[in-house]
Amino acid sequence: MPGALERYQLPPEDKERLEELRELSKRAEEGDEEARRELKRAVRESSPAVIARASDVSRRAQHMLIETAAGGSELTHYALSARLDVMRGEIAGDDPTPLEVLLTEQVVSCWLWITLLDALNSGQFWRGAEKAIRVGPSYLRQMVKIQESAHRRFISSIQALARVRKLQAKTPGIQFNTQINLR
Amino acid sequence: MALENRDGNLYYYRSVRRGDEVRKVYVGSGDLALIAYEQDVMSRAAEEHRRQEERHELEQLEALLAPVLEIGGAAEILARAHLIAGGFRRHKGEWRRARSA
Numbered sequence: 001m002p003g004a005l006e007r008y009q010l011p012p013e014d015k016e017r018l019e020e021l022r023e024l025s026k027r028a029e030e031g032d033e034e035a036r037r038e039l040k041r042a043v044r045e046s047s048p049a050v051i052a053r054a055s056d057v058s059r060r061a062q063h064m065l066i067e068t069a070a071g072g073s074e075l076t077h078y079a080l081s082a083r084l085d086v087m088r089g090e091i092a093g094d095d096p097t098p099l100e101v102l103l104t105e106q107v108v109s110c111w112l113w114i115t116l117l118d119a120l121n122s123g124q125f126w127r128g129a130e131k132a133i134r135v136g137p138s139y140l141r142q143m144v145k146i147q148e149s150a151h152r153r154f155i156s157s158i159q160a161l162a163r164v165r166k167l168q169a170k171t172p173g174i175q176f177n178t179q180i181n182l183r
Numbered sequence: 184m185a186l187e188n189r190d191g192n193l194y195y196y197r198s199v200r201r202g203d204e205v206r207k208v209y210v211g212s213g214d215l216a217l218i219a220y221e222q223d224v225m226s227r228a229a230e231e232h233r234r235q236e237e238r239h240e241l242e243q244l245e246a247l248l249a250p251v252l253e254i255g256g257a258a259e260i261l262a263r264a265h266l267i268a269g270g271f272r273r274h275k276g277e278w279r280r281a282r283s284a
Contacts, residue, residue, distance in 0.1 A: 008249070008250035009249075009250065009253060010253060010254075010257060014257075018256075018257055018260050018261070021260050021261065021264040022260045022263075022264075024264070025260070025263050025264045025267050028267050028268075029267060029272060029273065036267070036268070039264060039267060039268045040268045042264070042268075043264050043265055043268040044268075047261055047264065047265070050257070050261065051261055054254050054257045054258065054261070057250060057253075057254055058250070058251075058254045060250075061250035061251055061254065064247060064250070065247065065251075068247060099261060099262060099265055102254075102257075102258050102261065103258055103262065105254070105258075106251075106254060106255055106258045109251045109254065109255075110251065110255075113248060113251055120244075135233075135237055136233065136234065136237060138234075138237075139237040139240075139241065142241055143241075146244065146245075146248070150248075153251075153252075153255055157255065157258070160258065160259065160262050163262070163266075163278060164262050164265065164266065167266055167269070167271055167278055168265075168269070
């Protein structure tokens with residue numbers, strides 16, 4: 001379903017901006033002063049829109065994960081959505097910057113990802129599960145691999161948010177005029 | 184697995200792997216050979232079907248998780264760009280304020 005998945009992907013122009021930011025960051029880190037100046041301009045001018053759209057795509061992707069995890073149960077759907085709202089509020093805190101909002105969305109998405117995988121995997125280890133519905137060892141191995149990757153990403157998303165917060169606190173913030181509503 | 188016809192008689196053998204070694208194990212002859220052979224063919228088909236379903240399920244799961252990975256990558260690039268533009272640099276894996284900033 002490539003058409004349906006477009007709603008869950010960044011538009012090509014944002015991917016180009018990201019590539020530009022990645023390249024400029026690399027050159028600036030290597031000591032290229034011109035690249036650093038260019039990066040400052042790019043961060044000021046193009047990153048707020050990319051951040052806003054990435055946050056938006058992230059929320060839509062979470063919705064898709066919630067639908068899958070709920071498996072048609074309205075109660076589970078409601079409970080998971082409410083849980084994510086609480087998490088967003090707790091993690092983002094008061095008056096988060098747009099970048100903090102995006103990083104918060106990433107933490108929440110990874111948590112949801114882990115929850116979904118835990119639910120899918122735990123059924124396989126339940127003693128009462130019929131032999132017929134159990135899956136093969138290669139499938140389980142693959143699932144465990146995905147689960148490990150989800151855990152790694154969850155930890156690194158928390159680290160990224162903490163790092164940005166810690167370092168931003170030491171520097172005068174960059175002013176953005178982008179509003180993202182958390183609730 | 185092999186169903187062999189020798190002098191009008193059917194003989195059925197299964198291939199059994201033990202480590203690197205594959206051994207041919209005699210199962211039976213005549214009607215028993217035919218029954219065992221058909222049973223094995225059906226089991227293999229069922230196993231292949233199950234594997235196909237698992238592959239399909241994994242593909243669906245990966246498609247579902249792809250946006251999380253994509254946004255994760257984007258968030259990483261944006262966070263790094265903000266920190267470098269804000270005058271920080273990485274030193275042995277640790278972020279520090281650059282002297283020139």
